Amino acid sequence: MSAVGTSGISILLVDDHPVVRQGYRRVLEHQDDFRVVAEADNAAGAYRAFKAHQPDVVVMDISMPGASGLEAIRNIRARDADARVLVFSMHSEVAQVKAAFGAGASGFVTKGSEPAELIAAIRSVVRGEHAMSDDVARVLALESLVPTKSALDELGEREIEILRQLVAGATKEQIAENLNLSTKTVQNYHYLIKAKTGMRTDAQLVRLAVECGLANL
Amino acid sequence: MSAVGTSGISILLVDDHPVVRQGYRRVLEHQDDFRVVAEADNAAGAYRAFKAHQPDVVVMDISMPGASGLEAIRNIRARDADARVLVFSMHSEVAQVKAAFGAGASGFVTKGSEPAELIAAIRSVVRGEHAMSDDVARVLALESLVPTKSALDELGEREIEILRQLVAGATKEQIAENLNLSTKTVQNYHYLIKAKTGMRTDAQLVRLAVECGLANL
DNA sequence: TGCAGGTCGGGAAATTTGCCCGACCAAGTT
């Protein structure tokens, strides 16, 4: 799955800040088996560049306008299940980390990390492993000790119930009847739920819900 | 979740043949803690009766006109995840048994079984267990030893691939691009797939595909 | 008192769905 005709690790760099890209390109190319083969400054461009270059790894900042970084990861992974995406973010909020891995990322490194950590993470993910910087690991570990906030936690009670029935296979009309709502309201909730969870497709939504244990009760 | 104000087990009997209902009503009410609180002769009626009576268990023949028994089960379970449905069928074909459990049934007894088996199964499912008559268990066990025909077997190669990407979370546009098709064709396949598998909702389709191991490649 | 947030639905334009149809092509038929 590595790029044809050359050895070393080919990299696609995605960040909406040109200066940041420059800086990291410099850092990465200091490793002589690393090659930054393309750059992109938005989700759509990232996807296009991925298709064009098939890099060994995509290093991506997901806090881009439109919060579409996750979308880009999903797109890339939907196209090629072997794709490796290492997200490289400002913050290490649990929700964001989980969302990233949920979208198919292979690693998560914060921008506060040492360059060496980023480099190590890149090598790690191209080997097929998962990687994250220490600070990320720490918040995640800590978080796993408490009740666990899932991606569904920002949903209200009504939204959860509607999602549950949706996932159970009920049609909107049936849900409307079950809950004594208008079909329109159920449609609005459905839309809202997708917006809140960041899922674009019903399929994504169903799988998220199933993973969060919302299925079969 | 049991009916208010009374002890014993309340039952909703669903079968399109009045005589059969009569016969089984007789048999069931011979148990003095059983009460047949309602009857229905079709899927829609079953759903309505369920809503009206909230029986402890629904005993249902699924070979009704329109093959809508499964639909009825799904409706009932979507409305109340605690609902118990015991299907009571003429045949014990693997596909039908699987479809029934897939739709949310808690038990499956053939009409060839002894009354005692039906009664035992009813007690079993109200206790929250799963139950099936010996003959059903036998075909199912036997079937689990061979390659397994899934509900997806009637789908062609193209259909499978499109379903796979759909379930992976890709949008129709992305699929169209990945496979070099027009969006319209992907839409048509999506429609066809739902028709062939008998799934009415995307959610149902996704869960079917996941159960058939189509997820994650 | 006022503000935040959950619940419920209308409106309207853009898209999608449901269903049917025709065309092409490869593989068999007898």
Add this chain to the structure above:
DNA sequence: AACTTGGTCGGGCAAATTTCCCGACCTGCA
């Protein structure tokens, strides 16, 4: 060789749905 069968691909078109945005009503809470 003329024919059927079945998978693949897409147009058409009315009906339904989605996507956003907005207003209204509660309730809790500062």
